[in-house]
Amino acid sequence: MSSRGKKIFLALSIIVPFLIYCVIYYMPMIKNAPFKSTEFVSLQYKWGVGKVLENSYDSATGDYQYLNAKDSLVKTNVKLRKNDIIFLHNKANELGLWNFPDVIANRGEDITSDKVLRYELQFNYKRKSKKVIIMSDYREIPKLMSAATQMRTFVADAINDAEERYSKND
Numbered sequence: 001m002s003s004r005g006k007k008i009f010l011a012l013s014i015i016v017p018f019l020i021y022c023v024i025y026y027m028p029m030i031k032n033a034p035f036k037s038t039e040f041v042s043l044q045y046k047w048g049v050g051k052v053l054e055n056s057y058d059s060a061t062g063d064y065q066y067l068n069a070k071d072s073l074v075k076t077n078v079k080l081r082k083n084d085i086i087f088l089h090n091k092a093n094e095l096g097l098w099n100f101p102d103v104i105a106n107r108g109e110d111i112t113s114d115k116v117l118r119y120e121l122q123f124n125y126k127r128k129s130k131k132v133i134i135m136s137d138y139r140e141i142p143k144l145m146s147a148a149t150q151m152r153t154f155v156a157d158a159i160n161d162a163e164e165r166y167s168k169n170d
Contacts, residue, residue, distance in 0.1 A: 035125055037086050043057075048067075118136070134152060
């Protein structure tokens, strides 16, 4: 058999079956992924201290309320653009939000404590939703806290950028 024939045989007997295997194995996972950007419905983001979280945002309605520097409650309506939603969805995928535990808190910690800042982040899709509660004093798994903080920051930045766009248009 010639050198070229050996290369063709190698490609047909090893590489092609491997590629077929990858397509067959991973295609159902990709097709049935529970969190698809095309199925996105809304995003809710809340933060504060204690049981009642005064600061909140809901992308479905655009309702955004927060306490400003003077402790006055500011209520406004801010809509995220489609590309903001896609960006946040992709960042959630990249950071592994879907694999986060539902509560990121130190063991035995009361999540309604009046001493610790708490963040609630919820992504809603047609078939499923993911809600994560993040306590700001979490120290057990630094990588998890870093990823959760990054996700929270991306959401807050997207909302603040949208608010700036709306305030410039007024």
